[in-house]
Amino acid sequence: MKAADNDMNCENIKGQLTDWLNHNLTTTDRSEVEKHLIHCLHCQEEFAASRQVWEAMGQMKVPEPSQEMRVQFHAMLDTFKASEKAGHRFSFENLLGKIKSFALPQWSIQLAFSLLLVALGWVIGSKTSRPKIEASTYEQQIDMLAGQVQEMKSTMMLSLIENPSATERLRAVGYTSEITDADERVIEALFATLNNDPNVNVRLVTLEALTQFAKNPAVREGLVKSLAIQDSPMVQVALADVMVKMQEKGSVKALQSLLRKEDLNDLVKNKIEQSIKDLS
């Protein structure tokens, strides 16, 4: 009976030897196994063999992974992030998430919060708008500042427009689109550019800038005069277009005289004839 008991015990212990080796036993089980080993030679042998294999496994060497791995990992991470960003907008899950978050009771908190903000805005607004005199001085100051900015832009435009670089001159003309009401100096400078600039592109952009101020009769007159001066077919065509757009009947004469020019491009000729037809 006792021998059978011991055999049973040995089977049990054998099953636990591996667990002993990889530290998967509780302290009580552990000491029980150890107690048994002291008395049982057979199990001792078994245990020694297991332990030998276990320890030999510990000797197995794993080479160092190469440094490239890290580089490759970060490359992969970057690519992944980029692709996620690209796919983000169209992600169905995201859309679902948004709908969900909208439908969830969370919206009530958001609504309460926005109502609070509106109320707060109203309170602040009613408090600050009371001193009306102060507000008007603010307005004055703002008007003054805006005027100064406009002034500065005009000055910049005027100083840039004489720059030898065509790019700078283009920039100068570009500034005029930000100037709401141009003074005489600006208009004058623009016309000087339109009529004398050696670069066709600069002249075309200037023409475009000038058409903004077409309500000004001086500008319309200047544009009509310019018809006789332009020699580039592109500018001539553009000018003819502007005349039609402005419905400037006074330009018909100038256009007709342009037709009489000797070295007129055929395309320009057709265009001008068409423009005259449109205007009269």
Place this chain on the structure above:
Amino acid sequence: MNSLTDNSLMLRVKAGDMDKMGLLFERHHRALFGFFYHMTHQKNTSEDLVQNVFYRMLKYRQTFTGEGEFRTWMYHLARNVLHDSVKQNKTLHHYDVNEMADHLAGGALADEGFEKQQDAEQLHKAMETLSSEHREVLVLSRFQELKYDEIANALNITEGTVKVRVHRALGELKKMFVKNESRR
């Protein structure tokens, strides 16, 4: 030591802070490499497989709940990556000739640890003959030092099954090892 646990890092990744994966890479790429190396005995393949695991972590980051250990989830993915790779090109049971030569050269050069190196060599061969089921539990338990419950979670089996498999695997290895020893 680490102010941020693996789980909290992975949850940050899940929330969209992908750069946190860099920290997880630093912490775990060696261990993962070790796992694949023990499973395949091929250095280059193992490196590729490690990359693959990190890619899947990013791609399937939504499946990480943070309830279990990050490590368990990682080995679960690692095992799937290995499984897919085996299906594709029979990564397992394939000894790269050059790497084998490296092993042998390393073994012959080591003077003091010569015998131990020899043992390791024998074990390498013995482990090759184990079924992948047995090999993986042994590798996870012996080299990656996972607890039985962690292995059970990673492999979707019960803790009892893990215990039985580890025991059997070690038994088989012991038999083989002793056989090889006596032949030497």
